[in-house]
Amino acid sequence: MLESDRHHVVKWSAQTNLTVGQTDKHLNTPDGIYFDRSSDTLYVADSTNNRIQKWAKDSSSDIQVARSNTSAPSEDAGSLDKPNGVWIDRQTQIVYVADTLNNRIMHWLPDTSVDDSLMKS
DSSP states (O other): EEEEGGGGEEEEEETEEEEEEEOOOTTEEEEEEEEEETTTTEEETTTTTTTEEEETTTTTTTTEEEESSSSSSSSSSSOOSSSSEEEETTTTEEEEEEGGTEEEEEEEOOOTTSSSSBBBO
C-alpha cells in the first residue's frame, strides 16, 4: 500500500494482522508499485525523485533500477519527470516506466546499469 504523502510503502501481513513499514528514508512521493511474485521483488516509482527503486526479498536496502540521466527532469531524452507507474515483463524482465510529465513510456533492459545509455522511449 502506498502512503505517498508520508513518503513510504507499507506491507500488509494477513497472517499477523499487522502493518510493517517497507521504506527507504529517501523516498519522496512514491506513486506506483509493482510486485514481482516470481522473485519476491518490490519496485517503487519514486515520483518526486524521478527514479525507480527496487527491494529484493528480505533486503534492508534498495537498488536504483531507473533514474534520470541528469539532475534536472526533462533535460534530455533519458530523463524521467514524475514517474508514476512501473511494470516488469515477467518473460523478458524489461522494466517499463510511466514517465508522466514527459507523456511517454520508457523501458530499461534487464540488468542494465542506470548509467547505461540503453534507455528507450
